[in-house]
Amino acid sequence: MSEPSSNAFPVYWEQFHRDCRALAWRLKGVSEWKAIVCITRGGLVPAAIIARELEVRMIDTVCVASYHDYENQGEMQVLKPIDASVIDVEGGEGEGVLIIDDLVDTGKTAKVVRAMLPKAHFATVYAKPKGRPLVDTFVTEVSQDTWIYFPWDMGLQFQAPIAK
Numbered sequence: 637m638s639e640p641s642s643n644a645f646p647v648y649w650e651q652f653h654r655d656c657r658a659l660a661w662r663l664k665g666v667s668e669w670k671a672i673v674c675i676t677r678g679g680l681v682p683a684a685i686i687a688r689e690l691e692v693r694m695i696d697t698v699c700v701a702s703y704h705d706y707e708n709q710g711e712m713q714v715l716k717p718i719d720a721s722v723i724d725v726e727g728g729e730g731e732g733v734l735i736i737d738d739l740v741d742t743g744k745t746a747k748v749v750r751a752m753l754p755k756a757h758f759a760t761v762y763a764k765p766k767g768r769p770l771v772d773t774f775v776t777e778v779s780q781d782t783w784i785y786f787p788w789d790m791g792l793q794f795q796a797p798i799a800k
């Protein structure tokens with residue numbers, strides 16, 4: 637079991653959309669992107685925004701699960717591999733393929749997916765220091781003891797006044 641995160645980094649929809657657009661700007665011109673592979677489920681929303689901005693229409697998923705319990709990573713399971721039509725793009729190693737995830741934390745997910753397409757470009761919106769060496773392009777780094785709260789995981793609730 638890992639130490640609980642001591643900092644919280646809540647991300648709102650508007651900020652997330654802006655950060656995904658910033659990532660698209662960084663990726664524009666890096667390569668002629670032939671396909672996007674998004675790592676479910678966290679990569680689905682950024683991949684939709686980036687595919688729209690970079691006009692990529694060939695989109696696939698690689699389905700993995702490892703955080704079965706909040707903040708505690710278990711054994712990595714690959715539920716669905718990358719499709720052969722994407723593996724075969726440009727001769728098989730991932731040249732011109734963009735892999736998208738919402739964040740890299742320990743780097744465990746990135747390591748497993750990178751091994752599937754070694755020449756693909758790996759991009760995330762957020763990165764923590766342990767996983768950062770596995771990412772080619774990202775937008776914002778947060779400390780390792782920060783937990784990022786995504787808008788799709790949150791809801792509105794009453795806040796007690798600060799004075800209380």
Ligand SMILES: O=P(O)(O)OC[C@H]1O[C@H](OP(=O)(O)OP(=O)(O)O)[C@H](O)[C@@H]1O
Nearest residue numbers: 676677678702703740741742743744745
């Ligand atoms: O760098 P790591 O320590 O491997 O952590 C990063 C991964 O953890 C989260 O996914 P998660 O496995 O929780 O599944 P989800 O995307 O379905 O929420 C996140 O979306 C990344 O894919």
Ligand SMILES: O=c1[nH]c(=O)c2nc[nH]c2[nH]1
Nearest residue numbers: 703741782783784785786
């Ligand atoms: O919502 C999340 N926030 C995080 O900081 C994180 N790290 C791994 N998996 C994560 N999921």
Ligand SMILES: [Mg+2]
Nearest residue numbers: 676677678679
């Ligand atoms: Mg994920």
